[in-house]
Amino acid sequence: MKTSASIVLRQQNGTAEQNSSGLIAPGMAVSYVVRFNPDSLSNFEDRLQVCSEWNSFEVVLQATRPPPMLSLPDVIECGYCILQGTKKQILKVMNSGGDSSFCFSSDAQRPLPDDERELIVTPFTIKPKTFSLRSGECQDVSIVFSPEAEESYCSEVYLFCDNGDAMRYCMKGEGTAATITLASINDNVVNNDSPFMTNNTLLTFDELSVGGVSGKSVTYYNPTEVAVRFHWRLLTLNQDTGETMTDGSVFGVTPAQGSFKPRAHKRFNIEFHPNVAASYKTQMQLVLEGVNANSAVKHPFETTTPVLDASVDSFGFFSSGLFSDAIDKAASEQVAAVSVVEAIGAAKPLDIALHPAVIANLSAPYVAGAMLLSQRQIHLVNNSMCSAWFCFDPTEEDTRMIQTGSTVQLQQLAKLRTKQVEDEARIQERGLRVMFSPHMGCVNPGSTVVVTMQYAFIRA
DSSP: OOOOEEEEEEOTTSOEEEEEEEEEOTTOOOOOOOOOOOSSSSOEEEEEEEEOSSOEEEEEEEEOOOOOOBOOOSEEEEEEEETTOOEEEEEEEEBOSSOEEEEEESSSSOOOOOOOSOEEETTEEEEOSEEEEOTTOEEEEEEEEOOSSSSEEEEEEEEEETTSOEEEEEEEEEEEOOOOEEEEETTEEOOTTOTTOOSOEEEEOOOEETTOOEEEEEEEEEOSSSOEEEEEEEEEEETTTOOEEOSOSSEEEESSEEEEOTTEEEEEEEEEOOSSSSEEEEEEEEEETTSOTTSOOOOTTSSSOOOOGGGGGGGSTTTTTTTHHHHHHHHHHTOEEEEEEEEEEEEEOOOEEEESSOOOOTTSOOOTTOEEEEEEEEEEEEOSSSOEEEESSOOHHHHHHHHHOOHHHHHHHHHHHHHHHHHSOEEOGGGEEEEEESSEEEEOTTOEEEEEEEEEEEOO
């Protein structure tokens, strides 16, 4: 026998829904409309209990969407960074799950909406703080690590999704002091165990002739795990005239700028190439870039703190104020000097002797209207300590090339001038014809060059 059944719909808390009960005749069915009206983008789940006179059962109600899946690693390694410097790391975050919006927070509580574009969790800064990603899209997330102390850092950050989920991430980094060690001078290893060792040095160059070149070298070592950029600052004093120069025209350092690789040596060549006879003194600062000028740079030998650009006047040599603009610039650039190389040298004029001193005697007897022919050998002796270029009866171009040209350019010019002189002798005043062979050339230190001079002097 078939009878009608009475049913009641109840929520999970046991209360009956309004208009949710009634009778179902045999062979009949009843339909209910479930309306979903969420107040957030979270996933929802509920249950309805259907009760009758004989039994009861539950109907599960779910409203979900595909969760996001980000490629952001659980542990973000920022590596090493010099104290009070900055190290920026860009992470490309891809969402391979469902569409969603995200927000970084420094604690496990869901953050309130704000207008901040970055999140600071000392010593880390994350940007952007909020972003949205559709499925398959990418977002660049930058993390800036700025350590204040020489220690290891580990900070937690939470990433909240608009579906209510929260993901925890750990950011790690290690602060290290900027340390550059003087390793050798002219390939002679420095004794780092000496209690009197400093990171500064004095180089003395032997006296040179004008135009000569003398070189020395210094090598530094970077014992840290961080690559550090550098550049050199030079100030040279002409002790005879008081003139100062910053263009490297007397002393030069190569390379003048670059980067110290982690745990690697770098060699610097220092040249003394005077172009005017005088006594010179220079100070060259090795400056680290990206280091705060007010930070404590770790001295490799645990003696005095290295002088910073911002207080360079304490050396006394720069106290003239000539570096005032450079000091302001150094402070704004956040750089510090970790080593000073002082160099002294002197230059003397070229010592070139001409033998014989009298080249030609034009007072010899002659016949009127005749041509006086003569040939004489001239010995050029170079008593200097460097090579010297010579040119007889130089043109303006010859003079300029000898003063500014390279050795290769001068050699090419010498060949050209020799051919020109062979083709046609130079004509000077009063009918004097003179030809030198070679007309132009180079005399090595301690060497002699023989030049043949042929001349004809016509008298009326």
